[in-house]
Amino acid sequence: MRVTRFPARAEGLADRVAGFIAHLRMNGWVLGPAETAATLSAMAAVDATEPGQVRMALRALLAADADSWKQFEPLFDAYWFNTGAIRHSEAKAHVRTQSARPLIWQKHLNDHKGPDGGAEESAAPETPDTRGDDDSAEGTEGRLIATQTQALTRRDLRELMDDETLRAAEQAAVRLARAIRDRRSRRQRQATKGPRLDLRRTLRASVARGGEPLDLFRKRRPERPVRIVALADVSGSMTIYARPFLAFVRGLVGADARAEAFLFHTRLLRVTPALRDTDTLRAAGRLSLMAEGFGGGTDIGGSLAKLYDGYGRQFDRRTVVVILSDGYCTGTPGALAEALQKIHRRAGRIVWLNPLARWRDHAPVAAAMKAAAPHLDAHLPANTIEALAALEAEFAKL
Template structure:
C-alpha cells in the first residue's frame, strides 16, 4: 500500500507540473480506486485515473498525455472519455463483467468521495462522515521532532562515546584507534488534543475525533473532550471510528452541552498538563470559542498553557467564513496565545491543519 501511495503521489506531481490542478485528496482517491478495482490492464488503470483525477473534459488531454509518458501506453479510451460513446475498459473478461458494473461502482465511489471532501463537516450526515474514514487514513499527523535522552552512533557526532571507544580499544591492545561519537536521537513531540463537544461544535468534533482515529500518528495523541467538564478519551479512541465515537459519547456525558473552555483548560493543566503531559507538546484546541464563562479565565489559562506547550494550534471552523474577525468572546481572548488558527472545516481544508501541526 505504501508503494501504491508513492506511485499515486508521483503521478499527481507530474500532472501538476503539466498544468493540471491535482491535490493530495485526488491522489488519495486515485490510489483508493486502484485498490477497489485492482486493474490488470492499462485501460482499466486509465479509467481509475479518469474517474478520480480530472473534473472537466478539457483536462482529459493532459491526463492522457501524462499517462502515456508514465505508463508507456496511449489509452485507446481518450476519445470516449472526452465525450464520445464510452467503450468498456478491456472488454468482457478483462476484470469486469460486460455491463461494466465494477467500473461504474469505482466511478460512483470516487465521485461521491470527491463531493463529500468539499462539503463542510457540519453538513454531513453520520453515514457520509463514515465514508470519509477511508480518505482520512491517508493523512499523517506529524509533529516537530525534539531531542530525546537516547543516543545513536554518528561518525560526525559532536560528543565522544567514551564507553564504546574504550570497549573497541581492547581489540587494539588498549590503544583507542578510533574515537567513536554519538548524537542524540530525535522523536516526535507529544500531541495533545482538547476537543469542544458542545452543541455548536458537535458535527466538527465528530469529524476531528474520527480523523484522530484514522490518520497515521493520531493513535499516539492524548485526547480530551470538554463542554461543561473535562473527560479523557485517549483509551476510548484506540479502536475503529464508529465504535470510538460511540464510546466517546458514553464516556463524555456532557456531549452537546454548554461550553466552559477556561474552566476545562484549568482542569487539564492542573491535573495533567503541569505534571508533564503538556511540557514541550503540540496542543490542539478544537472549539468555536463560544465561552459561557469569563473570557478573563480563558486568557489566564491559555497564558499558563503557552508557557508549558511547544505550540498551540486552535481549530475553529468559523474562521472559514469570509470576513471573520475575533472581535469578542473566547476567541478574542485566545487569539494572542495561539501559534496558528485554522478552520479544518472540511476534508480538503485539512492540509492547513496538518501544516500547522508540523510547524
C-alpha cells in the same frame, strides 16, 4: 470470625494455593507455575495459620506493581474467605443508580438542559453527588457506570463514527501528526548503535589505551518526538463538525503512542483509551457512554483549566496542544485567557483550529477568541476536510 472453608474436592493446601493462583490469573494477573511453587515456599517461611501474615507475604510475592498491590486485598478475601463478588465499588454505584434513579435523573435534566446549565454547574459549589459524576467523566474504567444512566438521552456516537468521508479526515490527521511528530535534533549524541563514529570520544578513550583507538564510540541525531494533546469541542455549536473532528482527533492519537485526546463541552473528558481501541465497535460503545452532554453548552476556559490541573504536569516544551473549537463559550473570556496562559507556560505550542476562522465577520463575534488570541501560536482555519489536509504545511513550520 471469618474462616476459610475448603471445598470438599480440594485435596489440601497445595491444591488450594494452585486454585488461588488460578483465581488471580483469571483476574488478569500474569503468573506462571514458578509463582505457585514460590507461594508454597513463602507460606513455609511464615506462620501459615495466620491469615494476616499469609496475606502480607503473598502480596509481597505476587504483586508486581502499584496497581496489583492495591487490588490484592479484595482478591485475597474473595478467594480465601468466600466473600464472592469483589467489585465493591461498582456494585455500590449500580445500586445507587437503581434505587435513586428518579432523583438522579432530575439532577441531570436540570444540569444539562441548556448551555446555561453548564455555567451554573461550574459556578455553584459542588455537592458530593455531582462530584462523583465529574469523576466519571475522567474516563477511567469502572467510573463509567455513573454515565450509563444519562447515556440514554444523549446522542449515540455510533452514528458519528462510521462514515466514508471520515477516513479522509483521519488520514489528514495521521499525516499531520507525522509532520509535527518526527523531529530530529540537529545535534549529535552518543548512542550505542549510531551511524557515525564519535571521534572526540573515541580519541579521548584511546588515551587510556595508550593511544590505540580500541573503544569505538558512536553517535546519532537523537529523536525529539513531539507530543500531541488534542482537545475537541463537542458542544451544541460544533455539532455539525463533531463527526470529522472526532475522526481527526482519532487520527492524531492513533499515529503516536504518547498523544492524548480530550473532548470537552461543559466539562473535560479524557478519551484517549477509547479512541485507541482497535475494536471500532467497542470504541464507539465506550465513546457513547462518555457522550453525555454532547451538543450542550461550552465552557472552554473551565475545561482548559481542568486540563491544566489534571494533566499540565505532563506537558513539556515538546508538547503541542491542538484545540478544535469555534470559540463560542459560556465562560468568561478572562478565564479562557488565564487558562491558556497557564498552559502556554508549560506546553511548547498551542494551536487553535477554528472552523469559523475563514468567515469574514468572525473576529467580532466570539469575544472569547479575542481574549485567547495573544496566547496562541497559531490560529488556523479548519472548516473543510481540504482545510484540515492543508494544515500539514502550517504544522511543519511549528
